[in-house]
Amino acid sequence: xxxxxxxxxxxxxxxxxxxxxxxxxxxxxxxxxxxxxxxxxxxxxxxxxxxxxxxxxxxxxxxxxxxxxxxxxxxxxxxxxxxxxxxxxxxxxxxxxxxxxxxxxxxxxxxxxxxxxxxxxxxxxxxxxxxxxxxxxxxxxxxxxxxxxxxxxxxxxxxxxxxxxxxxxxxxxxxxxxxxxxxxxxxxxxxxxxxxxxxxxxxxxxxxxxxxxxxxxxxxxxxxxxxxxxxxxxxxxxxxxxxxxxxxxxxxxxxxxxxxxxxxxxxxxxxxxxxxxxxxxxxxxxxxxx
Numbered sequence: 001x002x003x004x005x006x007x008x009x010x011x012x013x014x015x016x017x018x019x020x021x022x023x024x025x026x027x028x029x030x031x032x033x034x035x036x037x038x039x040x041x042x043x044x045x046x047x048x049x050x051x052x053x054x055x056x057x058x059x060x061x062x063x064x065x066x067x068x069x070x071x072x073x074x075x076x077x078x079x080x081x082x083x084x085x086x087x088x089x090x091x092x093x094x095x096x097x098x099x100x101x102x103x104x105x106x107x108x109x110x111x112x113x114x115x116x117x118x119x120x121x122x123x124x125x126x127x128x129x130x131x132x133x134x135x136x137x138x139x140x141x142x143x144x145x146x147x148x149x150x151x152x153x154x155x156x157x158x159x160x161x162x163x164x165x166x167x168x169x170x171x172x173x174x175x176x177x178x179x180x181x182x183x184x185x186x187x188x189x190x191x192x193x194x195x196x197x198x199x200x201x202x203x204x205x206x207x208x209x210x211x212x213x214x215x216x217x218x219x220x221x222x223x224x225x226x227x228x229x230x231x232x233x234x235x236x237x238x239x240x241x242x243x244x245x246x247x248x249x250x251x252x253x254x255x256x257x258x259x260x261x262x263x264x265x266x267x268x269x270x271x272x273x274x275x276x277x278x279x280x281x282x283x284x285x286x287x288x289x290x
Contacts, residue, residue, distance in 0.1 A: 023079060152186055
């Protein structure tokens, strides 16, 4: 497959402390995100915020959201949120109502063991919830020592059981599915690489293989377009790879990119969170995979 080079000139949408979890809701033309962590008594203070892209108005959905990090859109329209927890509050995957901020815990343990500090989350094609659970909270001093590995976990859509889908990572971070749902990509920030798995209809992962290695200044969030392009947020900007893993371009972002998602009327704009701003880069091919 031959793909054109990636765009290179993003523009600032708004200057704000957008850190992680960008979720674009097309019906509202709004972007939800989690803020840059601020010091708190028991751990980082993070808010879930909303940017109305038409008019660029900011509002807050939930204050002090338990060190919230990555987010995704659930099938029922609520936000799936990775709550990293604190010294006194458990880490969890939660569902947050976009209008009221009301929160429901989806999972806070795996096999009887507390979660480490969930980092990023995605809804699978079968309704399962997949998330990464590295030990960053402990390394950063606001969570207890991990009692489980730095793994990729899966919440079964029927039983609610949390199981280890893949292990053997240093610090698993962003994750995203291919357009057909048959491949799961996982960014390992500690190993500065992105790996790929075959995703079976039964929720099992197999065929682990390198996809992109030696990512400059660590990989973080991931997004995959309908054409199969994989967009990788890094400390230098956004790396773009074709479905085979070959690099095809880079979108430089001042200060680096943290996470990213698709938006725009044709879902052909890449929206990028970068800690001090939200950037937008127009793409030359429509993309709809979060």
